Amino acid sequence: MKLALSLTLLTAALGLASLMLGYAPLPPRAVLGGLVGAGDPLHVMVMQEIRLPRTALAVLVGAALGLSGAAMQGYLRNPLAEPGLIGVSGSAALGAVIALQSGLAAAFALALPLTALLFALGAVGLILLLAGPRGGSLTLILAGIAVSALAGALTSLALNLSSNPYATFEIVFWMMGSLADRSLSHLALAAPLIALGGATLLTLGRGLDALTLGEDGAQALGISMTSLRLRLLFGTAAAVGAATAVAGAVGFVGLVVPHLLRPLCGARPSRLLWASALGGAAMLLTADIAVRLVLPERDLKLGVVMALIGAPLFLHLIYKTRRAG
Amino acid sequence: MSLLALDQLTVTRGQCPVVDSVSLTVEPGECVGLIGPNGAGKTTLLRAALGLLPHRGRSSLATLSARDRARAAAWLPQSREIAWPVTVETLVALGRLPHDSRAGRVQARAVETALERMELGAFRHRKATALSGGEQARVLIARALAQEAPLLLADEPVAGLDPASQIFTLQVFEALAREGHAVLVSLHDLTLAARHCTRLVLLDRGRVAADGPPLEVLTEARLAEVFHLRGHMLETPHGPLLQPLDVLR
Numbered sequence: 240m241k242l243a244l245s246l247t248l249l250t251a252a253l254g255l256a257s258l259m260l261g262y263a264p265l266p267p268r269a270v271l272g273g274l275v276g277a278g279d280p281l282h283v284m285v286m287q288e289i290r291l292p293r294t295a296l297a298v299l300v301g302a303a304l305g306l307s308g309a310a311m312q313g314y315l316r317n318p319l320a321e322p323g324l325i326g327v328s329g330s331a332a333l334g335a336v337i338a339l340q341s342g343l344a345a346a347f348a349l350a351l352p353l354t355a356l357l358f359a360l361g362a363v364g365l366i367l368l369l370a371g372p373r374g375g376s377l378t379l380i381l382a383g384i385a386v387s388a389l390a391g392a393l394t395s396l397a398l399n400l401s402s403n404p405y406a407t408f409e410i411v412f413w414m415m416g417s418l419a420d421r422s423l424s425h426l427a428l429a430a431p432l433i434a435l436g437g438a439t440l441l442t443l444g445r446g447l448d449a450l451t452l453g454e455d456g457a458q459a460l461g462i463s464m465t466s467l468r469l470r471l472l473f474g475t476a477a478a479v480g481a482a483t484a485v486a487g488a489v490g491f492v493g494l495v496v497p498h499l500l501r502p503l504c505g506a507r508p509s510r511l512l513w514a515s516a517l518g519g520a521a522m523l524l525t526a527d528i529a530v531r532l533v534l535p536e537r538d539l540k541l542g543v544v545m546a547l548i549g550a551p552l553f554l555h556l557i558y559k560t561r562r563a564g
Numbered sequence: 565m566s567l568l569a570l571d572q573l574t575v576t577r578g579q580c581p582v583v584d585s586v587s588l589t590v591e592p593g594e595c596v597g598l599i600g601p602n603g604a605g606k607t608t609l610l611r612a613a614l615g616l617l618p619h620r621g622r623s624s625l626a627t628l629s630a631r632d633r634a635r636a637a638a639w640l641p642q643s644r645e646i647a648w649p650v651t652v653e654t655l656v657a658l659g660r661l662p663h664d665s666r667a668g669r670v671q672a673r674a675v676e677t678a679l680e681r682m683e684l685g686a687f688r689h690r691k692a693t694a695l696s697g698g699e700q701a702r703v704l705i706a707r708a709l710a711q712e713a714p715l716l717l718a719d720e721p722v723a724g725l726d727p728a729s730q731i732f733t734l735q736v737f738e739a740l741a742r743e744g745h746a747v748l749v750s751l752h753d754l755t756l757a758a759r760h761c762t763r764l765v766l767l768d769r770g771r772v773a774a775d776g777p778p779l780e781v782l783t784e785a786r787l788a789e790v791f792h793l794r795g796h797m798l799e800t801p802h803g804p805l806l807q808p809l810d811v812l813r
Binding site for chain 1: 611614616630631632633634635637638639641643645646647648649650651654655658659661662691704707711
């Protein structure tokens with residue numbers, strides 16, 4: 240309970256800070272007024288169409304990545320698992336690259352995230368086809384690695400054959416991940432899918448708890464592994480697919496956040512699910528605030544900052560584990 | 565009413581039958597020992613009986629829904645897996661998953677009883693992964709007991725335990741049987757099986773070679789034929805003692 244409260248407060252405080260922060264300095268009164276549509280129309284525009292989508296997307300994308308990371312680690316019973324393992328983010332990136340390369344992205348605003356999303360769902364379909372609905376966790380990982388590798392190779396191929404240097408430039412920057420210049424329509428596209436995926440992943444708690452005893456033990460406790468696996472794949476595809484589609488590839492959240500919060504949850508996979516969702520939101524908000532504070536004029540990319548925060552944290556955790564072991 | 569009824573249960577791996585037309589029933593009050601050499605099909609039989617493996621023939625447990633089956637039988641797998649550093653209490657409480665989670669007090673009492681029974685009260689707040697192998701085994705048995713199912717299926721629960729813990733574990737199973745539960749336990753230690761089980765089922769290459777009271781099943785002829793062992797069964801004031809003497813080639 241205490242953990243839930245502190246994580247919620249932390250996320251709320253960071254969310255507020257993110258709303259206060261932007262290219263044009265606004266007084267706190269204008270920020271709040273602008274949010275509810277009162278005051279200077281320019282402030283209203285800045286708040287509702289620029290800062291609100293950005294902050295809301297940071298919360299949603301962070302929550303999606305943290306939650307699916309916790310679910311994936313719980314399912315595979317491996318603290319090194321992350322949502323990208325099943326190839327969803329790699330395939331979403333491939334979809335985005337194709338949209339940028341083919342010029343589809345310029346045709347209409349949501350072409351890029353929609354293509355990315357389509358590819359993410361396609362990847363899960365392919366994995367199900369490869370691993371089979373009854374396949375064990377090992378076949379799932381192998382299928383995920385195969386799909387990731389294929390998506391990575393095709394992305395490189397698209398870059399390799401690119402005749403348009405501007406498209407190449409855009410692709411490289413898109414792949415670094417960012418929440419800058421996202422609109423309400425991005426939010427409208429991602430929010431329902433992340434909510435649906437997140438709600439699906441939150442139903443996994445019982446099953447993941449039971450999996451502490453291994454697959455045999457969990458099944459004997461009345462958990463259907465087939466249903467668990469399907470819900471995990473669908474939830475991850477929807478949440479991470481939508482997150483990657485609007486924000487690009489943002490790594491480390493799904494890996495580091497569950498790892499960081501596990502000791503605070505008594506290592507229980509079901510508690511770790513919602514805790515990681517909140518923790519992921521807080522971490523991504525922090526990174527997105529850092530992006531805007533550190534080098535505001537250079538358009539620092541979110542994925543880059545996230546990795547710069549995440550990798551040392553991860554190293555620290557490994558160091559602590561080594562001492563404990 | 566029997567708690568487990570297997571009828572012509574058969575499991576094949578490729579063409580080869582690993583469990584071959586096994587029929588048996590387990591009644592309340594029985595502590596049935598499942599014995600047989602390595603590869604005789606003990607684990608496969610237990611897992612198929614639970615419906616965890618595709619099989620032919622019928623198992624009364626496999627026909628139940630997953631939830632009902634979890635209330636009818638608890639399963640103690642041979643691999644002692646504890647994936648996360650949860651506390652002993654949390655781990656034991658996993659046994660309550662198949663039951664209605666709203667009945668909080670009933671849940672807590674079941675966990676308490678199981679902890680007491682396995683003498684784990686002092687360990688309750690310790691991390692399960694930080695315990696020794698033998699202690700972990702006891703925690704996992706407590707987890708299965710907390711499920712409070714009428715039937716307990718245990719796959720080599722005493723493997724790797726010290727002698728006192730082995731006897732202690734089987735005494736817990738005997739007590740369960742006396743209380744009207746039933747236990748089907750696979751064992752390698754034939755003396756323990758003879759002394760603590762009410763009945764033994766001897767598996768040989770997937771088939772039931774013998775099924776009956778321990779002293780009738782463990783004859784010297786069967787030891788030679790199934791286990792390739794020369795052994796001696798001693799009737800003592802302390803009950804039957806079986807001493808394996810030599811390997812027959």
